[in-house]
Amino acid sequence: MLDIKFVRANPALVQEALDKRGAKISLDDFLAMDQKRRAILVEVEGLKAERNRVSQEIARLKKAKEDAENLVVEMRAVGDRIKVLDEELAAIEGEMENVLYYIPNIPHASVPVGVSEADNPVVRTWGTPKPMDFTPKPHWDLGESLDILDFQRGAKITGARFTIYKGLGARLERSIINLMLNTHTDRGYREILPPFIVNRQSMMGTGQLPKFAEDMFGISGTEYFLIPTAEVPVTNMYGSEILDGDQLPIHHCAYSACFRAEAGAAGRDTRGLIRQHQFNKVELVKFTKPEDSYAELEKLTADAEHILQLLELPYRVITLCTGDMGFSSAKTYDIEVWLPSFETYREISSCSNFEDFQARRAGIRYRSNPKAKPEFVHTLNGSGLAIGRTVAAVLENYQQADGSVIVPEALRPYMGVDVIRPE
RNA sequence: GGAGAGAUGGCCGAGUAGGUCGAAGGCGGUCGCCUGCUAAGCGAUUACACGGGCUUAAACUCGUGUCGCGGGUUCGAAUCCCGCUCUCUCCGCCA
Numbered sequence: 001m002l003d004i005k006f007v008r009a010n011p012a013l014v015q016e017a018l019d020k021r022g023a024k025i026s027l028d029d030f031l032a033m034d035q036k037r038r039a040i041l042v043e044v045e046g047l048k049a050e051r052n053r054v055s056q057e058i059a060r061l062k063k064a065k066e067d068a069e070n071l072v073v074e075m076r077a078v079g080d081r082i083k084v085l086d087e088e089l090a091a092i093e094g095e096m097e098n099v100l101y102y103i104p105n106i107p108h109a110s111v112p113v114g115v116s117e118a119d120n121p122v123v124r125t126w127g128t129p130k131p132m133d134f135t136p137k138p139h140w141d142l143g144e145s146l147d148i149l150d151f152q153r154g155a156k157i158t159g160a161r162f163t164i165y166k167g168l169g170a171r172l173e174r175s176i177i178n179l180m181l182n183t184h185t186d187r188g189y190r191e192i193l194p195p196f197i198v199n200r201q202s203m204m205g206t207g208q209l210p211k212f213a214e215d216m217f218g219i220s221g222t223e224y225f226l227i228p229t230a231e232v233p234v235t236n237m238y239g240s241e242i243l244d245g246d247q248l249p250i251h252h253c254a255y256s257a258c259f260r261a262e263a264g265a266a267g268r269d270t271r272g273l274i275r276q277h278q279f280n281k282v283e284l285v286k287f288t289k290p291e292d293s294y295a296e297l298e299k300l301t302a303d304a305e306h307i308l309q310l311l312e313l314p315y316r317v318i319t320l321c322t323g324d325m326g327f328s329s330a331k332t333y334d335i336e337v338w339l340p341s342f343e344t345y346r347e348i349s350s351c352s353n354f355e356d357f358q359a360r361r362a363g364i365r366y367r368s369n370p371k372a373k374p375e376f377v378h379t380l381n382g383s384g385l386a387i388g389r390t391v392a393a394v395l396e397n398y399q400q401a402d403g404s405v406i407v408p409e410a411l412r413p414y415m416g417v418d419v420i421r422p423e
Numbered sequence: 424g425g426a427g428a429g430a431u432g433g434c435c436g437a438g439u440a441g442g443u444c445g446a447a448g449g450c451g452g453u454c455g456c457c458u459g460c461u462a463a464g465c466g467a468u469u470a471c472a473c474g475g476g477c478u479u480a481a482a483c484u485c486g487u488g489u490c491g492c493g494g495g496u497u498c499g500a501a502u503c504c505c506g507c508u509c510u511c512u513c514c515g516c517c518a
Contacts, residue, residue, distance in 0.1 A: 056443055
């Protein structure tokens with residue numbers, strides 16, 4: 001959510017930012033509502049001030065056993081008028097809030113202007129795909145022939161885009177989770193295991209709601225939602241709090257299952273682990289002072305990359321252009337891992353600086369010193385990494401001509417085996 | 424799930440036969456004083472949001488709102504009424 005004072009003071013700048021994003025929102029109506037709101041506020045507050053003053057006068061008169069009936073009658077009328085104005089005010093504030101909640105973040109000045117993923121520049125590339133003297137199989141074929149992934153039965157017990165991991169497949173998923181959590185905690189992130197279900201307010205806080213309700217799994221009969229990412233519970237942990245400046249930066253890592261309805265994505269990546277309604281992810285979340293957030297974004301991205309380096313998986317980093325960025329983000333790097341069967345790089349992590357966009361929605365503030373006024377923190381997060389896609393990348397990049405898969409060095413202590421063969 | 428108790432400022436804790444209470448007192452914090460150092464002591468100060476005025480801005484100042492959340496009664500609500508949420512205790516159930 002943007003600062004209404006900032007919007008008021010810089011309407012042209014905000015409008016330009018919205019246009020660059022391709023957001024079809026006009027601020028004119030909003031600014032007109034803002035003006036009306038303040039006019040009503042001035043009137044109603046004046047009336048309330050009068051009522052407060054006269055009410056004290058009534059108290060004084062009654063104590064002195066004098067007649068106050070005239071004033072009471074007068075204030076009754078004032079009270080009626082206040083009630084009417086308060087209702088008008090609530091209506092207009094509701095409308096404004098509704099607009100404000102649907103306005104995306106303003107892109108950082110360093111974000112390239114563009115309309116689609118085709119305009120995302122590559123920042124750097126790490127590693128080179130291993131040459132293969134055979135045709136690489138897609139991970140779903142490998143998973144099925146090794147009997148470690150079961151898409152058929154996953155669909156039977158739940159539905160499409162739900163997968164069962166078996167044997168060393170389950171072990172691989174768990175090993176990757178542990179490798180990531182151990183690595184990140186060693187590098188200064190405090191581990192969190194959050195609830196996988198959150199309330200509506202948390203979903204508002206990080207920006208999934210109200211705009212993207214159709215992408216979420218809500219729990220019928222309740223106001224609860226399955227989390228689409230650990231970002232939601234972990235970021236909202238400090239909602240409505242004022243932190244001490246010396247607590248910052250806060251670095252958290254968190255494993256969670258993630259649940260996404262992604263109604264609009266049907267038809268893409270229908271096979272394999274790439275696009276599931278339920279997947280596992282280790283998330284990195286940071287709370288920083290505003291002046292540090294962009295340096296922290298670089299470090300966070302590097303921490304996510306570090307996992308791919310440990311696994312020796314080739315990847316590249318791209319900057320999302322203005323037209324391709326997520327709703328809440330001010331700047332996003334995507335990390336894309338090489339998938340041989342796709343003959344391309346696919347997203348495995350998304351690292352974003354939200355600046356104060358989420359902090360304002362969720363009410364996460366800090367004091368730079370004990371006497372300072374509270375300011376909004378900056379929040380950042382990134383996948384560190386998506387587990388299912390990492391499994392896919394490991395299977396595909398480490399496959400051999402005979403259909404077996406070599407276990408990457410870094411995972412062997414967790415896996416207990418060097419090679420995955422049909423059992 | 425059933426029964427009961429509770430929710431006040433950073434923390435503890437007063438305040439309910441409605442009236443000058445944003446809220447006593449204590450602790451903690453900050454600033455100043457004092458003091459070989461430390462400890463102790465003395466004084467002052469110490470919520471947040473929104474809006475008006477002033478201003479480049481801040482500071483300042485005025486006002487409004489906030490005593491879990493939302494609504495109601497009333498000239499006036501921390502105090503009365505209704506709904507909700509959360510916490511605690513006991514019972515039941517349960518991994």
